[in-house]
Amino acid sequence: MATIKITQTGSPIRRTSDQKQTLIGLGLNKMHRTVELTDTPEVRGMIRKVQHMVSVEG
DSSP: EEEEEEOSSSOOSSSOOHHHHHHHHTTOTTTTTTEEEOOOOOHHHHHHHHHTTEEEEE
16 A cells, blocks of 8 residues: 655644644654655545644655
8 A cells, every 4th residue: 555654844732632633643743753654545634634734745
Protein backbone atom coordinates (compact mmCIF):
# COMPACT_ATOMS: atom_id res chain seq x y z
CA MET A 1 0.00 0.00 0.00
CA ALA A 2 1.00 3.59 -0.51
CA THR A 3 2.30 5.57 2.44
CA ILE A 4 2.18 9.26 3.20
CA LYS A 5 4.42 11.38 5.42
CA ILE A 6 2.65 13.73 7.81
CA THR A 7 4.54 16.47 9.66
CA GLN A 8 3.03 18.58 12.42
CA THR A 9 3.56 22.26 11.62
CA GLY A 10 1.05 23.92 13.94
CA SER A 11 0.55 23.99 17.68
CA PRO A 12 -2.52 22.38 19.27
CA ILE A 13 -2.63 25.13 21.89
CA ARG A 14 -6.04 26.89 21.88
CA ARG A 15 -7.53 24.22 19.60
CA THR A 16 -10.60 22.15 20.33
CA SER A 17 -10.13 18.88 22.16
CA ASP A 18 -11.23 16.81 19.17
CA GLN A 19 -8.46 18.37 17.06
CA LYS A 20 -5.91 17.61 19.79
CA GLN A 21 -7.12 14.02 19.97
CA THR A 22 -6.94 13.71 16.18
CA LEU A 23 -3.27 14.73 16.25
CA ILE A 24 -2.60 12.13 18.93
CA GLY A 25 -4.48 9.56 16.86
CA LEU A 26 -2.20 10.33 13.93
CA GLY A 27 0.83 9.78 16.17
CA LEU A 28 1.77 13.46 16.40
CA ASN A 29 2.16 15.26 19.70
CA LYS A 30 5.05 17.71 19.26
CA MET A 31 5.96 20.29 16.66
CA HIS A 32 7.96 19.16 13.61
CA ARG A 33 7.44 15.45 14.30
CA THR A 34 6.96 13.30 11.22
CA VAL A 35 5.10 10.00 10.94
CA GLU A 36 4.63 7.70 7.98
CA LEU A 37 1.16 6.13 7.69
CA THR A 38 -0.63 4.05 5.10
CA ASP A 39 -2.87 6.04 2.79
CA THR A 40 -6.40 5.03 3.80
CA PRO A 41 -9.69 6.93 3.75
CA GLU A 42 -9.67 7.03 7.56
CA VAL A 43 -6.23 8.66 7.69
CA ARG A 44 -7.23 11.11 4.94
CA GLY A 45 -10.28 12.12 6.99
CA MET A 46 -8.14 12.73 10.06
CA ILE A 47 -5.71 14.80 8.01
CA ARG A 48 -8.59 16.85 6.61
CA LYS A 49 -9.77 17.63 10.14
CA VAL A 50 -6.38 19.09 11.16
CA GLN A 51 -5.13 20.23 7.75
CA HIS A 52 -4.24 23.67 9.13
CA MET A 53 -1.74 22.08 11.56
CA VAL A 54 -0.02 19.48 9.35
CA SER A 55 1.81 19.19 6.05
CA VAL A 56 1.50 16.08 3.88
CA GLU A 57 3.98 14.58 1.44
CA GLY A 58 3.34 11.82 -1.05
